[in-house]
Amino acid sequence: MVWNDVVAQFGPSTIGGLAFGSIYALIALGYTMVYGVLRLINFAHSEIFMIGTFAALFVLNLVDLSAPLSGLALVGMLLLLIVVAMAVSGGAAVLLEQVAYRPLRRHGASRLAALISAIGASIFLQELFALIVIPDVFHRPQQGGRLPVPGPRLVNRDVLFSIGNANVRTDQLIVIVAALIMMVLLNQLVNRSRIGRGIRATAQDPEAAVLMGVSIDGIVRLTFLLGGAMAGVAGVLYLMEFEVTNYFVGFALGIKAFTSAVLGGIGNLRGALLGGILLGLIENWGAIFFGSQWKDVIAFIVLVVVLLFRPTGILGESLQKARA
Amino acid sequence: MNDRTTLRLENVTMRFGGVVAMCGVDLRVEEGQIAALIGPNGAGKTTVFNVITGVCRPTEGSVYFEGRRIDGMKRFRIAKAGIARTFQNIRLFANMSALENVMVGTDAHHRTGAVGAALGLPWHRAEEKAGRQKAAELLEFVGIAGKSAETAKNLPYGDQRRLEIARALATEPKLLLLDEPAAGMNPAEKRSLQELIRRIRDSGRTVLLIEHDMGLVMDISDRVSVLDFGQKIAEGPPREVRANAKVIEAYLGATADAS
Numbered sequence: 001m002v003w004n005d006v007v008a009q010f011g012p013s014t015i016g017g018l019a020f021g022s023i024y025a026l027i028a029l030g031y032t033m034v035y036g037v038l039r040l041i042n043f044a045h046s047e048i049f050m051i052g053t054f055a056a057l058f059v060l061n062l063v064d065l066s067a068p069l070s071g072l073a074l075v076g077m078l079l080l081l082i083v084v085a086m087a088v089s090g091g092a093a094v095l096l097e098q099v100a101y102r103p104l105r106r107h108g109a110s111r112l113a114a115l116i117s118a119i120g121a122s123i124f125l126q127e128l129f130a131l132i133v134i135p136d137v138f139h140r141p142q143q144g145g146r147l148p149v150p151g152p153r154l155v156n157r158d159v160l161f162s163i164g165n166a167n168v169r170t171d172q173l174i175v176i177v178a179a180l181i182m183m184v185l186l187n188q189l190v191n192r193s194r195i196g197r198g199i200r201a202t203a204q205d206p207e208a209a210v211l212m213g214v215s216i217d218g219i220v221r222l223t224f225l226l227g228g229a230m231a232g233v234a235g236v237l238y239l240m241e242f243e244v245t246n247y248f249v250g251f252a253l254g255i256k257a258f259t260s261a262v263l264g265g266i267g268n269l270r271g272a273l274l275g276g277i278l279l280g281l282i283e284n285w286g287a288i289f290f291g292s293q294w295k296d297v298i299a300f301i302v303l304v305v306v307l308l309f310r311p312t313g314i315l316g317e318s319l320q321k322a323r324a
Numbered sequence: 325m326n327d328r329t330t331l332r333l334e335n336v337t338m339r340f341g342g343v344v345a346m347c348g349v350d351l352r353v354e355e356g357q358i359a360a361l362i363g364p365n366g367a368g369k370t371t372v373f374n375v376i377t378g379v380c381r382p383t384e385g386s387v388y389f390e391g392r393r394i395d396g397m398k399r400f401r402i403a404k405a406g407i408a409r410t411f412q413n414i415r416l417f418a419n420m421s422a423l424e425n426v427m428v429g430t431d432a433h434h435r436t437g438a439v440g441a442a443l444g445l446p447w448h449r450a451e452e453k454a455g456r457q458k459a460a461e462l463l464e465f466v467g468i469a470g471k472s473a474e475t476a477k478n479l480p481y482g483d484q485r486r487l488e489i490a491r492a493l494a495t496e497p498k499l500l501l502l503d504e505p506a507a508g509m510n511p512a513e514k515r516s517l518q519e520l521i522r523r524i525r526d527s528g529r530t531v532l533l534i535e536h537d538m539g540l541v542m543d544i545s546d547r548v549s550v551l552d553f554g555q556k557i558a559e560g561p562p563r564e565v566r567a568n569a570k571v572i573e574a575y576l577g578a579t580a581d582a583s
């Protein structure tokens with residue numbers, strides 16, 4: 001390993017890491033919000049993301065792009081994809097809560113039961129796409145719908161500008177900027193609105209929140225809707241960046257996003273953002289030294305080390321403290 | 325029935341397994357009054373609050389609020405119908421500012437959805453502004469106007485109690501339930517709390533409080549009900565209750581055998 005190589009790769013790796021990290025962060029928000037309100041790890045959240053990629057692909061197939069877009073057409077198309085994917089993923093998340101979690105909560109089932117239900121829902125959604133949606137809606141019945149489904153090229157990989165030796169491509173910039181906008185909007189919502197106060201109040205003391213006229217069921221539904229919508233945006237950005245998806249696409253991304261949430265401090269929105277970006281960067285920087293096949297290993301070693309020293313994650317407060 | 329009656333409990337019994345926390349309790353709170361619920365520890369006072377606010381569903385009997393039956397209703401609907409409470413062990417939203425704590429209460433009557441809020445649309449802003457203003461007024465009303473930006477958990481104990489009252493008032497309750505509001509307060513704080521409770525009554529709200537401080541109870545209450553072992557043993561104006569032999573017995577434990 002020559003030092004010059006490291007220097008040369010550092011810039012590009014940073015840009016790539018930021019783009020990856022933005023997607024992790026968007027998905028991590030859903031894990032962290034649901035955990036904050038229900039103390040539940042929603043393992044089916046990765047499938048909500050997967051559904052988002054397919055919602056975007058469905059629209060792109062309808063439009064039947066002949067060439068990559070640019071300028072206003074690109075912005076308009078992205079907005080359309082984002083709105084559709086947010087609606088579909090958000091709706092799917094709300095439905096998931098209604099079917100897989102609410103009945104359990106109503107009967108006072110343990111959190112472990114809800115966790116099993118989450119894993120079951122995750123497998124159900126994957127198989128639903130492999131066995132029915134991909135063969136029938138996307139007309140790819142080969143190998144039981146388990147092959148990757150390619151999407152069109154939405155945007156050219158032009159270099160927009162350079163920072164030092166790092167070239168920033170259009171697609172990377174879109175991912176980073178779009179993710180940033182969504183996070184600012186969500187932050188606005190959570191910190192400066194009735195809904196956000198309801199969510200935070202419920203997370204801190206559900207009993208007291210109810211007695212202040214907050215409907216827990218309503219807040220839980222909203223939390224799933226918002227988290228799902230963010231995963232939908234992540235789905236659009238992922239599809240644009242990788243131009244392919246499959247029924248299993250949520251698995252790896254979901255685990256990374258969940259890791260981001262834990263790294264940043266689960267239950268904390270800014271923690272999810274920070275954890276996502278950090279994970280993306282660390283993976284890519286690590287890959288300079290060890291090769292990209294070691295990415296995942298590096299990511300999880302970092303997670304373990306951080307948790308050894310800060311068991312609640314970087315921005316996480318211990319639960320006892322937060323509830324005192 | 326008398327339409328000046330804000331709250332009416334009829335023959336309410338509350339059993340938890342084999343434990344009878346309330347046994348055939350009748351209770352009536354008239355509009356615009358300060359009513360007090362007293363009794364030795366474990367007499368079932370907090371259970372009465374839990375039954376009124378829908379935390380517990382009574383095993384038997386019924387609860388009426390302004391003539392409408394409310395036992396069995398969802399808790400947040402009872403809150404929205406106009407009953408608010410504070411807790412014996414303070415339960416603020418610890419990591420929110422004082423102002424935000426109160427705004428959770430004002431939000432109960434607001435409507436804007438997620439889209440309006442995320443995009444900062446005009447009606448959302450108007451509503452936020454109104455909520456913030458009302459919350460600030462309430463903080464002033466309870467006497468902690470200067471602390472609106474402080475995180476709830478960092479407030480001194482007495483201020484936390486006041487903040488809890490402000491938060492409860494923010495839901496615009498017709499009936500305010502105070503669970504041991506004077507607990508842990510010094511005499512000066514108690515006097516100003518007493519004055520605050522009177523001002524709450526004078527602003528047109530009905531108050532029902534649980535309190536151990538007999539001086540405070542006898543001073544401000546229009547009517548006092550006494551519970552002992554889940555049963556109402558006395559009721560009436562403070563002067564009468566104080567003289568009641570059963571009450572003295574329950575408190576002094578002269579012949580009562582708790583074991």
